Amino acid sequence: MSRRSVILGTGSALPPRRVTNAELAERIDTTHEWIVERTGIEARHIAADGETTATLATEAARKALDAAGVAPDKVGLIVLATATPDQTFPASATRVQTALGIDDCIAFDVAAVCTGFLYALSVADNMLKGGMADYALVIGSETFSRILDWDDRATCVLFGDGAGAILLEAQETEEEKGVLATRLHADGRHNDLLYVDGGASTTGTVGKLRMKGKEVFRHAVVNLAAVLTEVLAVTGHRAGEIDWVVPHQANKRILDATAKKLGLDPNRVIVTVDQHANTSAASVPLALDVAVRDGRIKRGNLLVLEAMGGGFTWGAAVVRY
Ligand code: UT7
Numbered sequence: 001m002s003r004r005s006v007i008l009g010t011g012s013a014l015p016p017r018r019v020t021n022a023e024l025a026e027r028i029d030t031t032h033e034w035i036v037e038r039t040g041i042e043a044r045h046i047a048a049d050g051e052t053t054a055t056l057a058t059e060a061a062r063k064a065l066d067a068a069g070v071a072p073d074k075v076g077l078i079v080l081a082t083a084t085p086d087q088t089f090p091a092s093a094t095r096v097q098t099a100l101g102i103d104d105c106i107a108f109d110v111a112a113v114c115t116g117f118l119y120a121l122s123v124a125d126n127m128l129k130g131g132m133a134d135y136a137l138v139i140g141s142e143t144f145s146r147i148l149d150w151d152d153r154a155t156c157v158l159f160g161d162g163a164g165a166i167l168l169e170a171q172e173t174e175e176e177k178g179v180l181a182t183r184l185h186a187d188g189r190h191n192d193l194l195y196v197d198g199g200a201s202t203t204g205t206v207g208k209l210r211m212k213g214k215e216v217f218r219h220a221v222v223n224l225a226a227v228l229t230e231v232l233a234v235t236g237h238r239a240g241e242i243d244w245v246v247p248h249q250a251n252k253r254i255l256d257a258t259a260k261k262l263g264l265d266p267n268r269v270i271v272t273v274d275q276h277a278n279t280s281a282a283s284v285p286l287a288l289d290v291a292v293r294d295g296r297i298k299r300g301n302l303l304v305l306e307a308m309g310g311g312f313t314w315g316a317a318v319v320r321y
Pocket of ligand 1: 029038154212213217
């Protein structure tokens with residue numbers, strides 16, 4: 001028997017306001033055609049006043065709990081991945097805890113930008129296996145619209161707001177199920193390729209996102225292919241056995257190039273970047289929830305989750321859903 005972290009339920013949340021490429025093209029020097037051709041993005045959701053990383057996270061978490069049929073007071077651990085917290089401190093995870101009416105549990109944020117959900121999943125998986133809790137909410141939630149430079153057409157068209165969540169239960173089982181392996185990486189030498197030009201300890205401001213897109217793109221394909229190969233070697237699965245790849249949704253061309261490099265069937269890759277754009281730490285759990293709810297991802301399916309982002313950070317997980 002081994003103790004495994006099993007996904008009991010998934011949920012997601014998007015701000016109601018949907019902004020199309022055409023709407024952006026009215027305000028900045030861009031076109032629908034350029035954005036679609038270079039990124040695959042057609043629209044993104046943008047948070048309104050009062051909608052925050054914590055409110056979106058809470059909505060996604062509630063849906064994950066409902067899907068699982070588990071009451072909030074069972075949750076012993078909340079790990080929230082975000083680069084856009086409501087406050088510098090306390091952790092937005094504690095706001096989610098309060099909103100869910102949980103009096104006492106472990107709650108903290110993880111900052112690994114677009115790889116945040118993979119980092120949060122790995123931390124939660126190991127804490128559940130270590131006996132720290134029996135149920136864990138793992139959430140990715142972002143309001144990147146608040147850190148975009150809306151005059152920089154090279155970045156502002158690429159991102160959107162949203163949240164995704166999963167409820168994990170620690171189960172003693174002999175079956176191959178739940179989180180089978182996670183692998184994480186970081187290389188801080190590339191800070192200057194994707195970063196925010198502010199911070200509590202430096203400028204005393206929140207700052208705006210800055211990115212050298214071409215260089216990030218090049219690193220993304222190499223790093224994602226490497227970590228996918230690495231994590232599959234840990235579990236001993238072949239690429240052909242994967243039912244669904246649930247990737248970080250940065251750019252359709254990155255998804256295609258990574259799938260090609262690994263010989264993965266492109267029809268087995270969940271794509272939401274067209275409708276959500278890049279929602280950073282939210283993108284993997286959002287895509288997972290979409291594909292669970294539309295019936296593509298079924299119980300027993302072998303999933304590979306992967307992401308790459310600022311830091312650089314990158315990681316992957318193999319999950320039997
Ligand atoms: O989630 C974290 C990970 N992030 C990523 O993975 C992002 C990775 N990078 C990318 O997705 C792509 O590099 C971008 C989508 C950001 C850019 O695509 P690209 O094919 O690398 O374009 P580029 O940056 O080389 O720009 C090509 C041209 C430039 O014009 P010139 O210099 O050729 O005259 C840009 O000024 O496109 C221009 N451009 C735009 N034109 C219309 C840049 N942004 C826009 C825009 N609309 N929004």
